[in-house]
Amino acid sequence: MTQTLILGQVLDIHSDPFGSTPDAASRFDAHGGVLVEDGRILATGPADELRSRAPRATVEDHGQGLILPGFVDAHVHYPQTAIIASWGKRLIDWLNTYTFPEEMRFGDPAYADEIAERYLDLLIANGTTTACSFCTIHPASVEAFFIAAERRGMAVAAGKTCMDRNAPDGLRDDARSAYDDSAALLARWHGRGRARYVITPRFTPTSTPAQLEALGALWAENPDCLMQTHLSEQLDEIAWVKELHPEARDYLDTYEAHGLLREGALFGHAIHLEDRERDRLRDAGAALIHCPTSNAFIGSGLFGMARAKAEGQIVGLATDTGGGSSFSMLRTMAAAYEIGQLTGTPLHPAELIWLATAGSAASMRAPDRIGTLAPGSDADLVVLDLASTPAIAQRAGRAETIWDAVFPTIMMGDDRATAATYVAGRKLFSPHRG
Structure with missing residues (x-):
């Protein structure tokens, strides 16, 4: 010893x-x-x-x-490392202009390896020891991330990002391959060393009901995994979801209807929520992940931390690399403070540190292992x-x-x-x- x-x-x-x-x-x-x-x-x-x-x-x-x-970063996109701080787009334009072309490059395993190594080195240099990351649709992108993290002994969570509509050729899978690829990666990596698998539909606009249903079934079969996606980041995104799903009660319902709402679900952003959504998120034990630098950089809106905590929501903190403009959780805490000021409730240093450590660990269902x-x-x-x-x-x-x-x-x-x-x-x- x-x-x-x-x-x-x-x-x-x-x-x-x-x-x-x-x-x-x-x-x-x-x-x-x-x-x-x-x-x-x-x-x-x-x-x-x-x-x-x-x-x-x-x-x-x-x-x-x-x-x-x-520090524990509860919502990142490691494949966006090289495009961080790209100029001036709203969410959908930003995805089409920067994100999707960059993610296409991860079909090359060597490039995925290069970026995974670079990203984790940047994390460690900034004092971040755990991240929960979206990868790309390419299984090699998931392999690269877990291998690089395993080499460093890091506790990380990640998953193949699944998309079968409203994405370019070369970045779409389908319901069957999303399930099969995710299941194979899960079997290989979940619980191996300090790795955890996260079932990962990007968000409702890029996943058909059939794909969401398949991923909900996979989660039901593997309930100790996490599930991550996006929710109510921007108003035009919410309007798009309503156009795609006029039958849904609200945005959250598009996940809830397919078994993607319960403890262990991490919903990135969650800024513009309706009352029913707030109640269901709290009652289900799901987590809201606050991404303050991203919300400001892409112009998404102001997350109401005081209300969320008063309601009893589980809240984590995240850089949202690379929609977020920094790899640093210190800078992310500073942005959370500034947004708290804009919403009338400045956060105490203890609250900021707790969000960046134990709060994010709780959102990842690991409060006894990390962030403490x-x-x-x-x-x-x-x-x-x-x-x-x-x-x-x-x-x-x-x-x-x-x-x-x-x-x-x-x-x-x-x-x-x-x-x-x-x-x-x-x-x-x-x-x-x-």
Whole structure:
């Protein structure tokens, strides 16, 4: 058994701060540590206590670095890595102009391998240790992502994106092949190491009822998988769904009618919801995934975090690469704060960090393994430099509380704030490693 003691400032947000107060939901040790054994967290607490408990542990001391759970990005499109920050389109135009042509390239396994490697390196450099990703219709794109993640020991979730209408030639499958390809990939990868399979219809406009029905059947046969898709991102998208499905009560009904609504469903965006949809999402135990940089970049609208949490919705946070404009969960937290201000409810730093860690982990039905510093959980950690730039350092220098100290990094930080990233207890990134 190998023990490592990782020292620094430790901020453990152990319960949902939306339901209590930031201080009641968290524990802060200015001289703390995380004791790791064979990839799992044994204990979190004051440094002196942990030194006494494990006198032979290898010590990695990060000084004033702030130790948090590794960030969990609950909705991404890794195949869009190379087209991030493409100019000025609404959702449907953006898909046709940028996304679909780029996704066509993933028919080449070598290209899929290249982008998967690049994407996961970018994640680790930004302190993100878990992502839930859409792939493309090509099984090779799923293989590439899981293989690259397995090489790094990362806990990831992903699935073949299924589309059988309203997509270009070369990016369409059909109901049968969507089921068969997904079932084969699921059998190969789900539960292998830290990998989890996600059944993945892109969204209702690109999946016929027959395909949604087939994927709902596959999910019923494999209920421990996740399911991810998009819901109510833009108003013109909702109008399109109503044209395609005049029989449906609302957008959500197009999924619900085919067995794609229950616990373990992750609905990206979910901005413009009707009252019935809100009630059903909460009652079903599905998750809403807030994608603030994407919602602003593509002009989708303002997600109502305060209302969602007050209703008892499960909410995760995500970059939505590459509709989102950053790979950084720090930048994503900053955008969530800004959107909270625009909707009249600014979010506290504890709430932002919780969304980017435990909240997203809960949306992925893995709250006891990722996004937490609890004993027994996987030792996925990020260490933040709270003085990573002169502007951040001068503001943090006036801090009187840990919240004052961390908030400038949330609002102005980027990959320069990542002092180290650990995956299953193994340091995969620090600035000195390049």
